[in-house]
Amino acid sequence: xxxxxxxxxxxxxxxxxxxxxxxxxxxxxxxxxxxxxxxxxxxxxxxxxxxxxxxxxxxxxxxxxxxxxxxxxxxxxxxxxxxxxxxxxxxxxxxxxxxxxxxxxxxxxxxxxxxxxxxxxxxxxxxxxxxxxxxxxxxxxxxxxxxxxxxxxxxxxxxxxxxxxxxxxxxxxxxxxxxxxxxxxxxxxxxxxxxxxxxxxxxxxxxxxxxxxxxxxxxxxxxxxxxxxxxxxxxxxxxxxxxxxxxxxxxxxxxxxxxxxxxxxxxxxxxxxxxxxxxxxxxxxxxxxxxxxxxxxxxxxxxxxxxxxxxxxxxxxxxxxxxxxxxxxxxxxxxxxxxxxxxxxxxxxxxxxxxxxxxxxxxxxxxxx
Amino acid sequence: xxxxxxxxxxxxxxxxxxxxxxxxxxxxxxxxxxxxxxxxxxxxxxxxxxxxxxxxxxxxxxxxxxxxxxxxxxxxxxxxxxxxxxxxxxxxxxxxxxxxxxxxxxxxxxxxxxxxxxxxxxxxxxxxxxxxxxxxxxxxxxxxxxxxxxxxxxxxxxxxxxxxxxxxxxxxxxxxxxxxxxxxxxxxxxxxxxxxxxxxxxxxxxxxxxxxxxxxxxxxxxxxxxxxxxxxxxxxxxxxxxxxxxxxxxxxxxxxxxxxxxxxxxxxxxxxxxxxxxxxxxxxxxxxxxxxxxxxxxxxxxxxxxxxxxxxxxxxxxxxxxxxxxxxxxxxxxxxxxxxxxxxxxxxxxxxxxxxxxxxxxxxxxxxxxxxxx
Numbered sequence: 218x219x220x221x222x223x224x225x226x227x228x229x230x231x232x233x234x235x236x237x238x239x240x241x242x243x244x245x246x247x248x249x250x251x252x253x254x255x256x257x258x259x260x261x262x263x264x265x266x267x268x269x270x271x272x273x274x275x276x277x278x279x280x281x282x283x284x285x286x287x288x289x290x291x292x293x294x295x296x297x298x299x300x301x302x303x304x305x306x307x308x309x310x311x312x313x314x315x316x317x318x319x320x321x322x323x324x325x326x327x328x329x330x331x332x333x334x335x336x337x338x339x340x341x342x343x344x345x346x347x348x349x350x351x352x353x354x355x356x357x358x359x360x361x362x363x364x365x366x367x368x369x370x371x372x373x374x375x376x377x378x379x380x381x382x383x384x385x386x387x388x389x390x391x392x393x394x395x396x397x398x399x400x401x402x403x404x405x406x407x408x409x410x411x412x413x414x415x416x417x418x419x420x421x422x423x424x425x426x427x428x429x430x431x432x433x434x435x436x437x438x439x440x441x442x443x444x445x446x447x448x449x450x451x452x453x454x455x456x457x458x459x460x461x462x463x464x465x466x467x468x469x470x471x472x473x474x475x476x477x478x479x480x481x482x483x484x485x486x487x488x489x490x491x492x493x494x495x496x497x498x499x500x501x502x503x504x505x506x507x508x509x510x511x512x513x514x515x516x517x518x519x520x521x522x523x524x525x526x527x528x529x530x531x532x533x534x535x536x537x538x539x540x541x542x543x544x545x546x547x548x549x550x551x552x553x554x555x556x557x558x559x560x561x562x563x564x565x566x567x568x569x570x571x572x573x574x575x576x577x578x579x580x581x582x583x584x585x586x
Numbered sequence: 587x588x589x590x591x592x593x594x595x596x597x598x599x600x601x602x603x604x605x606x607x608x609x610x611x612x613x614x615x616x617x618x619x620x621x622x623x624x625x626x627x628x629x630x631x632x633x634x635x636x637x638x639x640x641x642x643x644x645x646x647x648x649x650x651x652x653x654x655x656x657x658x659x660x661x662x663x664x665x666x667x668x669x670x671x672x673x674x675x676x677x678x679x680x681x682x683x684x685x686x687x688x689x690x691x692x693x694x695x696x697x698x699x700x701x702x703x704x705x706x707x708x709x710x711x712x713x714x715x716x717x718x719x720x721x722x723x724x725x726x727x728x729x730x731x732x733x734x735x736x737x738x739x740x741x742x743x744x745x746x747x748x749x750x751x752x753x754x755x756x757x758x759x760x761x762x763x764x765x766x767x768x769x770x771x772x773x774x775x776x777x778x779x780x781x782x783x784x785x786x787x788x789x790x791x792x793x794x795x796x797x798x799x800x801x802x803x804x805x806x807x808x809x810x811x812x813x814x815x816x817x818x819x820x821x822x823x824x825x826x827x828x829x830x831x832x833x834x835x836x837x838x839x840x841x842x843x844x845x846x847x848x849x850x851x852x853x854x855x856x857x858x859x860x861x862x863x864x865x866x867x868x869x870x871x872x873x874x875x876x877x878x879x880x881x882x883x884x885x886x887x888x889x890x891x892x893x894x895x896x897x898x899x900x901x902x903x904x905x906x907x908x909x910x911x912x913x914x915x916x917x918x919x920x921x922x923x924x925x926x927x928x929x930x931x932x933x934x935x936x937x938x939x940x941x942x943x944x945x946x947x948x949x950x951x952x953x954x955x956x957x958x959x960x
Binding site: 223224225226227228234235238426486499502504560564566567568569570571572573575578 | 703957
């Protein structure tokens with residue numbers, strides 16, 4: 218291993234390959250519970266825990282919930298927010314802090330119910346800004362129909378943090394019979410996105426770096442639990458949801474492909490992207506498919522339910538630009554494991570060529586959420 | 587942060603570009619290239635790293651006719667920066683009170699034993715900037731620190747560095763300097779055109795660089811080597827049209843330098859920008875990774891501006907240069923081998939943990955081949 222590996226670097230928080238490695242090699246190595254090893258955005262566990270808790274790591278088994286979905290289960294997720302600047306076009310750190318956790322809980326098919334929030338504040342931070350952030354959190358929580366029921370406050374010396382960091386955690390209930398996971402994708406399933414990609418990453422980046430556009434690019438930060446509920450009602454056999462935050466669509470699709478041991482192909486032309494975002498990405502050299510979103514959902518749905526899922530997305534408040542962008546295919550010659558961890562997601566261009574869509578490497582835009 | 591006009595982007599710049607992404611037009615150009623090439627062996631080199639990325643991103647290698655090879659040239663500024671220059675920048679980062687400002691790609695390039703990113707993680711102050719003018723703002727905001735901008739790049743970036751130095755002089759900024767590893771494109775093309783181990787039938791010339799240089803500096807390719815060149819843009823139709831024009835010239839044996847990027851490139855280039863560069867910089871010999879020393883291919887800061895030259899301002903001890911074992915970035919940059927022919931490619935050397943610079947920079951040919959494997 219090279220010189221990059223000795224200390225924590227910004228790329229370890231990028232949502233791409235470096236982050237995957239620090240999670241696999243440090244966190245899962247230490248904590249690997251079956252719920253964590255399932256690798257989804259929210260951990261899902263039984264409401265009345267059996268003897269599995271406290272099982273030593275050497276005897277732990279991968280999560281198999283098939284026999285437990287007859288009962289409602291608990292979903293839990295947590296997320297920390299360090300975005301700078303704290304206020305940006307289309308949102309602020311408070312709105313992000315609610316949406317991020319609500320969306321992560323909701324991807325499990327759970328109805329998010331309660332949140333906690335912890336603040337780490339830097340000495341000297343303006344109280345007026347803190348009030349503004351909390352107002353925004355309150356409004357967003359009402360919109361998402363969740364309640365903040367506990368919290369924590371810490372203050373550190375000036376210079377030891379950057380204004381305000383927020384952690385939120387959320388719990389929700391997965392109804393009986395619902396079992397969503399990135400490992401559920403099957404050949405023939407279709408891939409949907411709920412709207413235009415790249416808006417959040419480019420909005421924060423533009424605000425931070427003083428880029429100005431004639432058409433302002435706004436963050437898409439939004440709670441998507443209602444959208445997910447609508448899609449699940451219309452397409453009850455939906456395999457999984459994931460919000461393509463850091464690392465963008467590229468990370469989400471690669472995670473699905475690996476978890477399900479399948480190939481995924483998407484059509485570049487079908488992927489919705491705003492012209493201004495496309496232009497900004499071109500200018501800055503970013504692949505829009507690796508840029509973060511905070512108000513978008515990727516769904517994998519059986520082909521026969523895809524139109525219903527699409528209609529439900531489009532009818533929902535944050536899904537008017539939803540589209541079907543690709544499909545799941547089987548690995549060649551019936552092998553059950555991808556030969557490598559890369560190369561299982563491909564993009565088809567409109568002129569008949571294809572390219573691999575890899576996970577982001579290194580850092581692209583640090584501290585965007 | 588500066589809110590300069592240089593950073594303004596017209597939103598309505600996007601729709602007219604759609605014509606250059608037209609799938610039907612792209613498909614017909616691919617057919618044209620197939621018809622023109624007729625299965626002959628043709629080696630084309632794209633000089634510019636942005637073209638390398640475009641070709642990878644659009645998946646063009648997978649749709650080219652048999653025998654037509656697209657080779658990547660020395661046009662990624664990070665990739666051609668010599669190891670000793672990286673080591674020098676790392677040594678500057680260790681100067682107490684120094685803030686190193688540089689473009690993002692430069693951060694992760696391994697020097698002999700460290701990288702700027704590793705120095706940053708170890709507590710040195712290394713900042714990523716998007717423009718040298720941002721480094722000026724840093725110097726303004728940190729009067730107690732020495733802000734050293736690490737400048738890499740070709741004709742497109744040097745005018746902005748020259749402007750930053752002139753601005754620093756106008757503002758009497760005393761804590762701003764530049765470590766200059768800038769290079770000029772034509773001498774590198776000459777080195778490749780004259781390399782007996784490399785056979786190039788035509789050059790896809792850099793669109794951005796040519797906005798500054800114009801067409802004249804490439805004439806020697808035709809006059810001395812009978813190699814055609816085409817200046818083109820970066821959208822799918824631009825690149826394909828450039829390839830078609832080149833293949834046509836190769837097949838007819840009618841070498842010329844053509845400008846297929848008229849919406850961006852004036853044949854005469856940008857004289858104002860060139861004058862700015864000449865005011866601040868003078869040509870010097872430079873070492874290129876892979877190509878070695880090339881006479882008069884680099885730029886150094888003129889004596890009049892010596893106060894802004896980091897190499898003259900800070901006496902630092904630069905470690906002994908160690909070239910990475912087995913790395914063949916040099917052969918890749920000359921077009922002698924494709925990235926996939928390097929024994930380290932994808933094994934010991936991947937974007938996540940790169941050995942050579944061509945795997946680090948997003949514009950590096952190895953990174954582009956790795957990222958966009960067909």
